[in-house]
Amino acid sequence: MTVDDRFSQDFRGTRPDAPLGTRSEIVTGPVTDWAGDFSHLEPEWAADPYPIQDDLRQRCPIAHTGRFGGGWLPTRYEDVAAIAYDTEHFSSRSIIMSNFRPPLEAAPVGGSPPISSDPPFHHDARKLLLPAFTKTAVAKREAATRALCHALIDGLEGQRVVDAARDYAQHIPMRVIADMLGFPQQDGPRFREFIENALEGVNLPPEERTARMGLLFDYLLAQIRDHLDHPREDLTTYLINAELYGSKLQPAHVAGTMALLLIAGIDTTWSAIGASLWHLARTPRDRERLVAEPALLPTAMEEFLRAYAPVTMARLVKQDMHWNGVDMRAEDWILLSFPAANRDPAQFDRADQVVIDRQVNRHAAFGLGVHRCVGSHLARMELRVALEVWLERVPRFALADPSAVTWAAGQVRGPRTLPLRIG
Known part of the structure; x- marks a missing residue:
């Protein structure tokens, strides 16, 4: 089978959140006032954002920043x-808050449908x-995921200190998503590089960010061509052959x-598994x-998702307006902190505590509204199986060095290094 004409060229310009459109200044640097100059890329936010969010919720529930070209951070669940x-x-055409905004004509599809799509296109893409x-x-x-978890723990045999983020948590969603898309399992290390470029490289110069995102789309094009030449049953083949409004999907x-x-299918689950193990350690x-x-694990798992929700999403304001006491301008960012919403005491009893037998737990870890995570069943399965197998095989563990734990900066937060002492 020859390469489909739709995919005969590269994907330059189709990258999600590529630096097309307006640009602001460099966005990182020390924060002296989180209410008027917040930045979710700072090390103190990555290390422990909850005290900052709690303080803002009490004194300035919708914080503002001039960074990123202007943006807002609501911290109350209701907002x-x-x-x-x-x-x-509010538009979803860009869900990563950075120093660039995609042009207005990117809507309603966006660069990474359906998460970047606005209605009515969003409904059909989802x-x-x-x-x-x-x-x-x-x-x-589930069976293959469980077998993988056991194999990963087999590989840790004999080690007294292991990095549960690097050697366990990250590999589980990498393998699951690779299998779903029909990608080579050995490409896992490349997936990590793509994730870091997309989610943690938002402050790079435009030409460098473009080049790094280009690596991802070059890889995807190679995988699409391989699927066209060697058809098999997986999600990539499904997308290539899928139709919308009577036509095959556009290459972008x-x-x-x-x-x-x-990117989202790996980092979010990897982060949730790591944060749960960090708490238990x-x-x-x-x-x-x-x-x-x-038998309590499914309930505890929901509490870990609430207390350590990994995902924050961005929106763009569509037009100038006065909203809940603040004056928003068209093209201002909104940083939707589901982690902050999940710790709002107006919504949750003992919101600042991890209560593993919490019975009523309508958390927002998977988002709210039309963009609620389409992969929530998959993420829950991976998290549950990862914790079940770990607790079965490694019932005794603790932090080897609390100061050595590091957390990802940006809009998906989870442990990147998690040294645990076994036994």
Whole structure:
């Protein structure tokens, strides 16, 4: 089979959140006033954002910054939810807050549909993905995921100190997503590079960010061509052959959705697994209880998702307006902090505590509104299996050096290094 004409050229200019459009100044640097100059890229935010969010919620619940060309940070659950559900006044055409904004003509599709899409296109683009992420479809992947977790722990045998982020958590979603897309399993290290470029490289000079994002789309084009030459049943082939409005998907749509699955599908789950293990390593009481009561794990898992929600999403204001006491301008960023919403005491009892047997837990870890995570069933399965296997095989563990734990900066937060002492 020859290469489909749709994919005969490269994807220059189709990258999600590529630096096309307006640019602001460099955005990192010390913050002296989080209410008027916040930056989610600072090391203190990565290390522990919760005290900052709690302080803002009390004295300035919708913080502002002049960085990134201007943006807002709501910290109350009700504000985050209101914006997430309001597609009339807020656009999703760019979900990574950076020093660039995609041009207005990028809407309603965006660079990585459906997460970057606005209604009504969003509904149809999302609907294409639903069959691959149903509970039934996800259940078919559980046995292989469990076997992988056991194999990863087998590889740690004999080590007294292991890096649970690098040697365990990150590999699980990498393998699952690679299998879903039909990518070579040995390409995992490249996926990590793509993730870091997309999510943590937002302050790079435009030409460097363009070049780094180009590496991802060059890789995706190679995978698409391989699938065209060697058809097989997987999500990549499905996207290549899928139709919308009576036509095959545009190349930018196919590549953008693949990029979304590769980046968001890996980093979010990797971060959730790592944060859960970090909590159990530093909280012996909770670890011992879950080892003794494994049936409690699904409930505890939801609490870990609430307390350590990894994902923050961005929106763009569509037009000048006065909203909940602040004057927003067209093209201002909104940083939708689901982690801050999940710790709002007006929404959750004992919001600042991790209560592993919490019964009522309508958290926002998977987002709110039309953009709620399409892969939530998959993420829950991976998290549950990863923790089940770890607690079964490694019932006793603790932080080897709390100061050695590092966290990702940016809009997906989770441990990047997590040294644990076993036994």
